[in-house]
Structures are given as structure tokens and as C-alpha cells.
Amino acid sequence: MSERIYLSPPHMGGREKDFVQEAFDTNWIAPLGPNVDAFELEFAEYVGADHALALSSGTAAMHLALLVMGIGPGDRVFVSDLTFVASVNPIRYVGAEPTLIDCERESWNMDPALLEEALEAAAKNNTLPKAVVVVHLYGQSANLEAITKICDRFEVPIIEDAAEALGAKQVSRPDPGTVGRMGFFSFNGNKIITTSGGGMLVSADKNLLDHARKLATQAREPVPHYEHEEIGFNYRLSNILAGVGRGQLEVIEDRVRTRRSIFERYEKELKIEGIEFQPEAIWGKHTRWLTCLTVDENILGTTRDAIRLACETANIEARPVWKPMHLQPLYREVEKIGGSVSKELFETGLCLPSGSSLSESEQSRVIDTVKRAITL
Ligand SMILES: *Cc1c(COP(=O)(O)O)cnc(C)c1O
Numbered sequence: 001m002s003e004r005i006y007l008s009p010p011h012m013g014g015r016e017k018d019f020v021q022e023a024f025d026t027n028w029i030a031p032l033g034p035n036v037d038a039f040e041l042e043f044a045e046y047v048g049a050d051h052a053l054a055l056s057s058g059t060a061a062m063h064l065a066l067l068v069m070g071i072g073p074g075d076r077v078f079v080s081d082l083t084f085v086a087s088v089n090p091i092r093y094v095g096a097e098p099t100l101i102d103c104e105r106e107s108w109n110m111d112p113a114l115l116e117e118a119l120e121a122a123a124k125n126n127t128l129p130k131a132v133v134v135v136h137l138y139g140q141s142a143n144l145e146a147i148t149k150i151c152d153r154f155e156v157p158i159i160e161d162a163a164e165a166l167g168a169k170q171v172s173r174p175d176p177g178t179v180g181r182m183g184f185f186s187f188n189g190n191k192i193i194t195t196s197g198g199g200m201l202v203s204a205d206k207n208l209l210d211h212a213r214k215l216a217t218q219a220r221e222p223v224p225h226y227e228h229e230e231i232g233f234n235y236r237l238s239n240i241l242a243g244v245g246r247g248q249l250e251v252i253e254d255r256v257r258t259r260r261s262i263f264e265r266y267e268k269e270l271k272i273e274g275i276e277f278q279p280e281a282i283w284g285k286h287t288r289w290l291t292c293l294t295v296d297e298n299i300l301g302t303t304r305d306a307i308r309l310a311c312e313t314a315n316i317e318a319r320p321v322w323k324p325m326h327l328q329p330l331y332r333e334v335e336k337i338g339g340s341v342s343k344e345l346f347e348t349g350l351c352l353p354s355g356s357s358l359s360e361s362e363q364s365r366v367i368d369t370v371k372r373a374i375t376l
Contacts, residue, residue: 005316005366008190008290011255011357016247023240031056031217033239039246040200046249047166047185049178049202051209054237054245055216058163058186058199062133063090064212064235065159065182065201071096071130078118080110080135080142080161081324082342087135087161088325099129100326102338107281108292108321108345109142110134111338112150118337119154131157134180136165137322138278138351139192139259139287141176148179157181163199166192167256169285176284178202182209187241192255192289192356193248195241256287258356262363263288266352269367272374274300292321294348302374304350310373316366321349 019035028034036054044052055061071077073095079088081100091098101118104111115132122128132151134142144160151158158180162168166185168176177183182205187198203209214220219232237245263286267277270293278292295304304320311318324342325331353366 002315002365005353005358005362006355007317007319007351007353008355009357010189010194010196011355013247013251013254015250016244019243019246020240023243028239031234031236031238033242035239035242035246036237039237039242039249042246042249043185043200044202046252047175047178047202049183050204051202051206053201053209053213053216054242055199055201055235056237057197057235058161058184058188059086059090060216060233060235061184061199061201062087062159062161063093064215064233065184066090066094066096066131067215068208068211069131069157069159069181076122076127076129077131077133078115078129078156079133079325080137081326081336081339082108082322082345083135083137083161083325084163084322085325085328085330086163087133088331091133096130098325098331098334100324100331100334100336100339102336102341103137103345104143105341106279107140107142108137108278109140110147111341112143112146114337115147116150119150119156123154128154129156131159131181133159133161135161136168136176138292139165139168139289140278140281141165141168141170141284143281143283144170144173144176144179145283159183163188164191164289165287167252167287171283178204181205187245187248192259192287193245193252195237195245195248198237198241198245255356259288259354260286262354262356262358263291265363266291266293266367270370272300274298288354290351290354292349292351294345295350296348300374302376304348306376307370307373308350310376311366311369314365314369316369317353318366319351321345321351
């Protein structure tokens with residue numbers, strides 16, 4: 001059996017161990033320290049954010065964003081339907097009620113027209129959401145210009161879930177993740193850079209971020225003894241892991257270049273009628289964190305699942321596109337706007353191995369396996 005090819009395995013840059021060694025040498029084995037401080041500053045500079053807060057996960061970052069923006073029991077929050085469940089669960093952590101907004105085909109991200117429709121209806125009923133959570137899927141920015149314009153009109157703040165979009169760009173605006181009131185990123189093991197687990201919350205609003213920092217450290221009041229006025233959490237990032245993050249951040253541009261070139265090779269060699277790749281929207285640069293394609297089985301004569309199973313048999317990890325939230329047993333009952341596009345992308349979409357450490361011969365193995373599945 002050939003060695004397993006994973007979807008998006010960790011890819012260390014080289015300097016991570018130096019930063020971790022420094023943490024050991026100085027005995028900063030704690031959820032704070034010089035690596036954490038430096039990682040926050042270096043990250044903020046890279047994405048162009050005013051302030052950044054390193055946390056134990058992207059999920060924790062979103063939870064804190066909702067809390068410091070004052071979102072709680074009974075409030076409504078609009079969120080992308082086609083996403084990973086971690087974009088929605090924190091809405092429930094704070095007792096709020098999600099409404100799922102379908103995506104557009106152009107970018108696979110939140111459809112601005114559907115969002116506008118939903119906000120207009122909510123405004124009429126006096127049930128406007130407290131926030132709109134916009135997800136940037138698979139390394140591609142949502143149409144932030146359109147979405148910002150609509151949200152501004154209704155004075156609803158945006159939280160950006162940029163967990164999958166570090167390194168993505170917009171043509172004429174700041175980086176995805178730094179446009180909304182708050183934005184967050186993930187350094188989970190499968191993301192474009194990783195700290196094994198970790199996240200970053202960013203904002204231009206220092207007060208919001210300071211409050212999040214306090215909540216992340218058990219909400220200690222600034223007095224010598226342990227004094228508490230509100231419920232806090234243990235959400236800070238370890239100084240050891242922040243060292244991994246600093247090393248990873250040094251190579252992010254290279255990782256984007258490599259993932260994009262892997263995508264280009266797939267696109268060139270799988271130029272087959274019945275296969276379409278996730279489009280790159282005109283408003284931004286896609287990182288191609290994952291290369292995703294859709295299969296039209298009527299044209300191709302092969303199903304998405306047949307290709308996926310052929311990959312599995314060849315010891316290659318390929319996964320269906322995210323199962324939309326409105327189809328999840330967990331969120332079946334919640335309000336949704338649209339849902340047919342996300343459903344179709346889920347039923348026909350496949351993510352191919354896209355890790356930046358994927359060798360040319362491994363890419364060939366994936367391409368040959370897909371081609372063979374089609375001609376069978
Ligand atoms: C990974 C991911 C998250 C959660 O980040 P964690 O660091 O794993 O908690 C949230 N949203 C999306 C879209 C993700 O892909």
C-alpha cells in the first residue's frame with residue numbers, strides 16, 4: 001500500500017523549533033510570554049489588523065467575539081450556511097439564535113442578495129440580528145464590499161470567520177478578517193499554518209479586544225488578589241505553541257504560493273468536461289487552502305462518490321465539500337434563507353489533497369487516481 005496522502009497535513013517551516021527552544025530556555029512555559037506577545041504583533045502586522053489576541057482556538061475566538069459584542073440569549077445572528085459547524089456553535093454557546101444564509105456560486109460564500117433580502121425582512125419585523133458572521137471558505141474572501149454596504153445600511157456589525165482564509169487578499173480593500181468589527185483565524189492542524197491548535201481574534205476596536213483578553217484569562221480584575229465580576233474562560237494560547245506560530249507565520253506567503261500552484265496543476269490536468277473548480281472571484285486572491293471541485297455526473301458519467309472512493313482505495317484522503325448547516329441534524333430546525341446552492345455544492349463537491357508539502361509525484365498520484373476513476 002502506498003503511503004497515505006492527507007488532505008492538508010501540517011508543514012513546518014524550520015524556525016518553529018528555535019522559538020520553542022527559546023520558550024524552554026527562558027522557562028516561559030505558560031499561556032503567556034514573549035512568544036505570545038510577538039506572535040500577536042507579527043500576526044497583526046501581516047494581516048493589517050490594529051490589534052490581535054492569541055487564543056487556544058478559532059472557536060474560542062468566535063465565542064469571545066460574540067460575548068464582547070454583547071450578543072446573548074434571544075439575540076439573532078445571521079451566518080453562512082455552507083461552512084464548518086464551528087462557525088455556528090458559538091452562537092448557541094451564548095444563547096443566541098442563528099439564521100443560515102445560503103451561498104452564491106461565484107465564490108461559494110454568503111450570497112449578498114440573500115443577505116439583503118433577509119435583513120430587509122428582519123428590519124420590517126423589528127428583528128434585526130445583532131451581527132452577521134461572514135465565512136471566507138477554503139481560502140477565498142466573501143464579497144465583503146457588497147456585504148459591508150448592506151450591513152452598514154442596517155447598522156448590523158460583521159464578524160468575519162477567516163479561519164480558512166489566512167493569506168487571502170482583496171483587490172481594493174484590507175485583508176479578509178480585518179474588515180468587520182471583529183475577525184478571527186484558526187491555526188488548527190489542517191489549516192494553512194498551524195500551531196497544532198490555536199486561534200487569533202483581531203479588531204480595530206481596542207476596547208473590544210481588551211475585554212476579550214480579560215475574558216480569556218478567567219476575567220481577572222486588575223487588582224493584586226483574585227477578583228472577579230464576570231464569567232471568564234481559560235482561552236489563552238500557550239507560549240510554546242505561539243513559538244510554533246511565529247515560525248509558521250514566517251513562511252505563510254510561500255505556503256500560499258505553493259497551494260496556488262498545486263491548484264493550477266490540478267486545474268490543468270483535470271480539465272475535463274463535467275468537472276469544475278471553485279471559481280476565483282474577481283474581488284480577491286484565493287489562497288487555495290483546499291482545491292475544491294464539483295462533479296456533474298450526467299456529463300462526466302462518474303459520481304463524486306465514485307471518485308472519492310477511488311481515492312480512498314488508493315490511500316488518498318479526499319473529502320466532500322462541507323455539509324451545509326441546514327442539513328445538519330443539529331441545525332435542521334433553525335431558520336434558513338435559500339439553501340439549494342449549498343446543498344448542491346455538498347452533493348457534488350470534492351476537496352482534493354492540497355497540503356503545501358504535497359510532492360509532485362504525490363500530486364500525480366492524485367491526478368491519475370481521479371482520471372482512472374472517471375474512465376472506469
Ligand atoms: C477550522 C474552522 C473553525 C474553527 O477553528 P478551530 O481553531 O478549529 O477552533 C471555524 N470556522 C471555520 C470555517 C473553520 O474552518
